Amino acid sequence: xxxxxxxxxxxxxxxxxxxxxxxxxxxxxxxxxxxxxxxxxxxxxxxxxxxxxxxxxxxxxxxxxxxxxxxxxxxxxxxxxxxxxxxxxxxxxxxxxxxxxxxxxxxxxxxxxxxxxxxxxxxxxxxxxxxxxxxxxxxxxxxxxxxxxxxxxxxxxxxxxxxxxxxxxxxxxxxxxxxxxxxxxxxxxxxxxxxxxxxxxxxxxxxxxxxxxxxxxxxxxxxxxxxxxxxxxxxxxxxxxxxxxxxxxxxxxxxxxxxxxxxxxxxxxxxxxxxxxxxxxxxxxxxxxxxxxxxxxxxxxxxxxxxxxxxxxxxxxxxxxxxxxxxxxxxxxxxxxxxxxxxxxxxxxxxxxxxxxxxxxxxxxxxxxxxxxxxxxxxxxxxxxxxxxxxxxxxxxxxxxxxxxxxxxxxxxxxxxxxxxxxxxxxxxxxxxxxxxxxxxxxxxxxxxxxxxxxxxxxxxxxxxxxxxxxxxxxxxxxx
Amino acid sequence: xxxxxxxxxxxxxxxxxxxxxxxxxxxxxxxxxxxxxxxxxxxxxxxxxxxxxxxxxxxxxxxxxxxxxxxxxxxxxxxxxxxxxxxxxxxxxxxxxxxxxxxxxxxxxxxxxxxxxxxxxxxxxxxxxxxxxxxxxxxxxxxxxxxxxxxxxxxxxx
Numbered sequence: 269x270x271x272x273x274x275x276x277x278x279x280x281x282x283x284x285x286x287x288x289x290x291x292x293x294x295x296x297x298x299x300x301x302x303x304x305x306x307x308x309x310x311x312x313x314x315x316x317x318x319x320x321x322x323x324x325x326x327x328x329x330x331x332x333x334x335x336x337x338x339x340x341x342x343x344x345x346x347x348x349x350x351x352x353x354x355x356x357x358x359x360x361x362x363x364x365x366x367x368x369x370x371x372x373x374x375x376x377x378x379x380x381x382x383x384x385x386x387x388x389x390x391x392x393x394x395x396x397x398x399x400x401x402x403x404x405x406x407x408x409x410x411x412x413x414x415x416x417x418x419x420x421x422x423x424x425x426x427x428x429x430x431x432x433x434x435x436x437x438x439x440x441x442x443x444x445x446x447x448x449x450x451x452x453x454x455x456x457x458x459x460x461x462x463x464x465x466x467x468x469x470x471x472x473x474x475x476x477x478x479x480x481x482x483x484x485x486x487x488x489x490x491x492x493x494x495x496x497x498x499x500x501x502x503x504x505x506x507x508x509x510x511x512x513x514x515x516x517x518x519x520x521x522x523x524x525x526x527x528x529x530x531x532x533x534x535x536x537x538x539x540x541x542x543x544x545x546x547x548x549x550x551x552x553x554x555x556x557x558x559x560x561x562x563x564x565x566x567x568x569x570x571x572x573x574x575x576x577x578x579x580x581x582x583x584x585x586x587x588x589x590x591x592x593x594x595x596x597x598x599x600x601x602x603x604x605x606x607x608x609x610x611x612x613x614x615x616x617x618x619x620x621x622x623x624x625x626x627x628x629x630x631x632x633x634x635x636x637x638x639x640x641x642x643x644x645x646x647x648x649x650x651x652x653x654x655x656x657x658x659x660x661x662x663x664x665x666x667x668x669x670x671x672x673x674x675x676x677x678x679x680x681x682x683x684x685x686x687x688x689x690x691x692x693x694x695x696x697x698x699x700x701x702x703x704x705x706x707x708x709x710x711x712x713x714x715x716x717x718x719x720x721x722x723x724x725x726x727x728x729x730x731x732x733x734x735x736x737x738x739x740x741x742x743x744x745x746x747x748x
Numbered sequence: 749x750x751x752x753x754x755x756x757x758x759x760x761x762x763x764x765x766x767x768x769x770x771x772x773x774x775x776x777x778x779x780x781x782x783x784x785x786x787x788x789x790x791x792x793x794x795x796x797x798x799x800x801x802x803x804x805x806x807x808x809x810x811x812x813x814x815x816x817x818x819x820x821x822x823x824x825x826x827x828x829x830x831x832x833x834x835x836x837x838x839x840x841x842x843x844x845x846x847x848x849x850x851x852x853x854x855x856x857x858x859x860x861x862x863x864x865x866x867x868x869x870x871x872x873x874x875x876x877x878x879x880x881x882x883x884x885x886x887x888x889x890x891x892x893x894x895x896x897x898x899x900x901x902x903x904x905x906x
Contacts, residue, residue, distance in 0.1 A: 289839070289841065291788060291840070291842040352814075353793065353812065353813055354812075358811070420791050423787070428842070431789065498786070498788070498814045499788035499841040586792060586811070589795075590811040602795075609790070611791055611792050614791070615791060
């Protein structure tokens with residue numbers, strides 16, 4: 269018996285046959301990407317985009333999704349080379365081997381995810397208020413975030429099926445808007461002239477660029493797909509298809525929804541509304557009671573936003589967990605709840621940071637600073653992401669010729685360069701147009717630096733004298 | 749008899765494997781499959797608290813839950829190989845309870861070994877723990893190993 273044990277040991281070490289089962293098929297991944305992208309912006313930001321561009325705001329969505337999809341190509345190539353959960357930080361580390369830069373990317377990604385959660389939570393509150401407008405906004409957003417944190421702690425999000433059902437609901441909501449648009453056109457009321465109208469101030473090109481900068485938030489979320497890369501069946505084939513397919517589907521849906529909204533509702537009304545897609549439903553174009561449709565649509569919008577926010581909460585605690593393992597933030601973030609197997613401290617910390625952002629935003633607003641928290645946080649998210657996306661494309665180009673085999677997906681180089689330029693132009697515009705966003709960017713980055721300093725101050729007690737930070741093979745006192 | 753031992757990377761799951769060794773007759777066990785289940789959509793898809801190497805190795809830059817699961821099953825498999833029976837390892841992904849049951853069905857297992865998991869309010873009322881679901885739906889007997897009474901070792905010492 270002992271002999272078989274040993275021979276088995278060897279054969280296991282060599283081939284390790286039939287032990288890989290992965291659970292995420294290409295189709296599930298497609299819905300994961302689609303659900304992540306769709307929820308994140310259109311429900312929340314379409315009014316702001318319409319206000320920035322004018323009737324032709326569908327162009328902003330079209331351009332935005334193009335730049336994002338080009339970035340998605342770089343992601344697809346890198347994911348097929350390195351199918352691990354770490355995403356952008358991993359790619360930048362592979363390409364540049366520069367610790368501070370990797371740290372910066374990780375913190376930027378974390379910060380963008382915090383800002384996105386805050387923005388989405390505020391968007392959720394606005395749809396919630398249209399159903400029941402009693403509770404104060406801040407209370408709803410905080411309760412919403414707390415509920416998602418608890419859901420993630422318990423682990424309900426594990427279900428891939430739940431995720432897919434939520435995506436169906438999201439798409440259904442947008443199809444409702446499109447049906448209203450088609451109905452309106454069929455009635456012959458549509459004025460297609462609206463679609464070529466631009467905001468009267470300034471040049472059309474600048475109007476579109478400013479719209480893209482806002483609409484870009486709606487295209488984000490696809491980068492979270494790297495979270496599930498390791499568990500995708502046949503990632504080299506499935507990943508590029510699902511990622512690019514999901515983004516293009518989202519783009520087509522966005523453009524059609526934007527056209528439907530522009531045709532059916534006055535652009536000024538859209539721009540002034542906090543929950544702009546509801547205005548389309550409220551216009552009472554299809555012969556279904558408006559009251560019923562409003563509530564139904566608001567619920568759909570809330571589900572859509574919930575789906576995306578759930579993923580971003582998962583991403584935050586995952587990044588913190590990885591950083592704690594790396595020993596750049598305090599080890600408490602790597603603490604796993606003994607039975608639920610969730611990073612309790614990481615989830616709680618994310619909740620506190622996002623809640624803090626929302627409270628600060630609300631207080632500044634009360635103090636008369638006139639800040640729209642949703643738009644502000646959306647811009648901050650976009651600043652971080654454009655920076656990360658640009659660097660991911662550069663990493664992709666730099667890693668050409670490394671770790672490749674015959675079935676690695678290879679993105680088209682000219683397209684990647686166009687994507688890179690697009691990201692940089694947008695980044696330049698956002699910073700030029702809204703330099704104040706740098707304060708928020710700096711504030712969020714400071715959280716990362718504080719965490720690092722806490723680790724430096726506390727962590728040295730955990731390490732034997734002379735040991736390097738992140739040195740593998742050192743077990744900590746608490747681990748023994 | 750084929751035995752499936754499930755691990756979630758926790759010390760309790762290693763204790764469960766040891767508990768099996770403490771009373772079972774290795775001559776009657778033909779094969780043991782050590783299975784770990786990765787939860788791709790959970791905040792931490794798999795956390796390995798067993799193998800010394802993984803306590804530091806994987807970090808923010810190289811985060812690989814598959815490697816974590818790999819080292820967890822290997823740690824338990826290495827212990828079991830000293831005991832006698834042939835040991836296989838398997839990593840699956842999805843919902844832990846249903847993947848453990850699938851593995852038991854696939855290997856035509858005669859016994860499934862799991863650690864008890866929690867007994868708090870959230871575990872029993874809200875979702876039910878993995879161990880409970882495995883007990884309900886497994887195609888064979890299930891050994892649920894309870895850890896030593898709470899706070900016996902680590903918690904009280906802090």
